[in-house]
Amino acid sequence: MAKTTKRAVAKVDFRKLHPELYRESREIAEVRAAKGVFLAVDGVGAPGSQAFQDAIGALYALAYTTKFTLKNARLGDFAVPALEGLYFDDPATVQQGQWHWRLQLRIPEQVTARVLADVRKALAEKKGLDTSAVKRITWAEGRALQVLHLGPYDQVGSVYERLAAEAASRKLSCAGPGHEIYLNDPRRVPPGRIKTIVRMPVRAARA
DSSP states (O other), rough: OOOOOOOOOOOHHHHHGGGGGGGGSOOOOOEEEHHHHHEEEEESTTTSSSSHHHHHHHHHHHHHHHHHHHHHTTTTTTTOEEEEEESSOOOOTTTGGGOEEEEEEEEEETTTHHHHHHHHHHHHHHHHOTTTTTTTEEOEEEEEEEEEEEEGGGGGGHHHHHHHHHHHHEEEEEEEOOOEEEOSTTTOOGGGGOOEEEEEEEEEEEO
């Protein structure tokens, strides 16, 4: 009897598909982020707060369970990408405890609402996890300036100032929200080696 072989499932890896969006360069670059699909949680509070940590936990639980569900069924596979954070308030005028943010993970388009509904049900039944706060969204960031920040998160403010100055020099204006992509785990590297891509959407400045 002939032995059948299973075909490998191609893996979607956004860092390979869109290398310019995840490039670790300390030189400011202009990028264009086209429409993508994300798992996202909106919240209010300081980064690192309980609400913030709960959002991260729900995002990763849903993302990884979806990944392995699809892979085991041989319906697809994807690399769970770096966590991203969007920040909607001006830190100069709004206290951290009142910051509005969105945490998100990019996913392939094939991860539909129906696929997620089945995974959510399994997580609730098997692990008692409620992922109802996690939304599936489509978002196009568009034109932006970005740069790699190497160092503690509490120094990111100066990077936004640098991006704003660069935007002005290019006759552009910042169009927010501030966008951060966390490339490594701060629990596993010293503060000086934490890598964060800092991105700011921009548009042509009005004359």
